[in-house]
Amino acid sequence: MNLLDDIPLSALQLYLTAPYPCSYLPDYLARSQVATPSFLITTKVYSELVLRGFRRSGTFTYRPRCDACCACVPVRIEVAAFASSRAQRRAVQRHHNLEVALKPLQDSEEHFNLYQRYQLARHRDDGMDSDSPEQYRNFLLQSHVDSTLVEFRENGVLRMVSLIDILEDGLSSVYTFYDPDVSQASYGTYNVMWQIELCRKLELEFLYLGYWISASGKMAYKANFRPLQGLIEGMWKNL
Numbered sequence: 001m002n003l004l005d006d007i008p009l010s011a012l013q014l015y016l017t018a019p020y021p022c023s024y025l026p027d028y029l030a031r032s033q034v035a036t037p038s039f040l041i042t043t044k045v046y047s048e049l050v051l052r053g054f055r056r057s058g059t060f061t062y063r064p065r066c067d068a069c070c071a072c073v074p075v076r077i078e079v080a081a082f083a084s085s086r087a088q089r090r091a092v093q094r095h096h097n098l099e100v101a102l103k104p105l106q107d108s109e110e111h112f113n114l115y116q117r118y119q120l121a122r123h124r125d126d127g128m129d130s131d132s133p134e135q136y137r138n139f140l141l142q143s144h145v146d147s148t149l150v151e152f153r154e155n156g157v158l159r160m161v162s163l164i165d166i167l168e169d170g171l172s173s174v175y176t177f178y179d180p181d182v183s184q185a186s187y188g189t190y191n192v193m194w195q196i197e198l199c200r201k202l203e204l205e206f207l208y209l210g211y212w213i214s215a216s217g218k219m220a221y222k223a224n225f226r227p228l229q230g231l232i233e234g235m236w237k238n239l
Contacts, residue, residue: 170206
């Protein structure tokens with residue numbers, strides 16, 4: 001289907017970016033197809049775009065359109081079919097005492113400090129480890145769709161923050177950062193399990209996890225949630 005022929009999306013324009021270094025595969029160049037204008041991308045429109053493989057970074061809505069690579073696969077979990085592993089159940093049990101609060105998107109020095117610590121520990125030299133407060137706000141706190149911020153605390157101490165979009169057919173996991181200094185923690189796995197449970201409570205079908213790249217270690221965790229569906233040649237199929 002031609003995107004511009006779809007009536008709810010007919011007012012959008014698409015353009016290709018210039019090539020830029022890929023964040024996931026060394027020595028590769030990436031390009032993105034960008035949907036504009038951003039103010040027209042409401043929750044309803046964005047839900048349709050996500051079905052077609054788009055994601056957002058702040059108000060920037062895009063999907064990979066690389067010249068010589070198709071490694072990025074949009075993936076989602078079908079909540080009704082999901083079967084947890086023993087390790088995933090252990091992660092839930094390990095962090096079951098976390099206190100959870102859903103909040104509107106908000107600027108917080110406490111959140112930004114945790115974000116900086118996470119980036120320095122997990123993504124040093126990737127560029128994001130030197131994000132300014134303004135870059136952080138543009139990346140995570142700007143949204144034209146239905147978004148929520150989730151705090152996870154342990155005895156009042158902030159351990160994890162997750163940004164989630166609420167779509168018409170599911171939740172879209174935007175970004176999660178957590179305390180990198182807690183030993184034997186499984187915050188990332190716990191967070192995905194928590195979002196799956198939230199989908200069930202909200203009676204939503206899918207949890208969208210963004211892109212999966214088989215050759216990227218940063219993406220490997222997504223393949224642990226099965227069955228996992230991928231958008232292949234325009235069709236959502238079990239991987």
